[in-house]
Amino acid sequence: MAVSVSRLTLAALSAVVAATAFTTPAGAAAYGNGISVREEAHLNPDNTVTLSGTYRCAPASPVGTVQISATLIQEGTRLTFGGDQAPNCDGEEHEWTASGTLRMTPGVHPGAARAETRLQRVGTSGTGLIPRAVHASNLAEDGREVTLSHSLR
Secondary structure, three states: OOOOHHHHHHHHHHHHHHHHHOOOOOOOEOOOOEEEEOOEEEEOOOOEEEEEEEEEOOOOOOOOEEEEEEEEEEOOEEEEEEEEEOOOOOOOEEEEEEEEEOOOOOOOOOEEEEEEEEEEEEEEEOOOOOOOEEEEEEEEEEEEEEEEEEOOO
């Protein structure tokens, strides 16, 4: 199966673009965007964990959405959740909350953990009915040690 030079070049260029899009330095924030995670995390009676904080994002581009994702890390267990759209990208600071199920991660318990959060712009490129590529770029991220405790909700 022969691969054309133009297709090979496009694939190599796509790999370079993807590598730069996914490697924003820790604590980075671009163009007035920002996100933070609170030092308190909650284990809920419904077998979920909740992280919260604040975010700020510039008005959204007409192409793509801005999403918030969160990760909880404790003793080798890593739980990533969220991916919800940031509802207000108006340059002002807003609250965010994200919860993830512990169904597949039963070892999470009260105590010390690490929380990481990311504000990302996600979009597609290409024309027509089928997009050619999905791309994501980090707008801001934060990470810190948190205390995970039982919630009464």
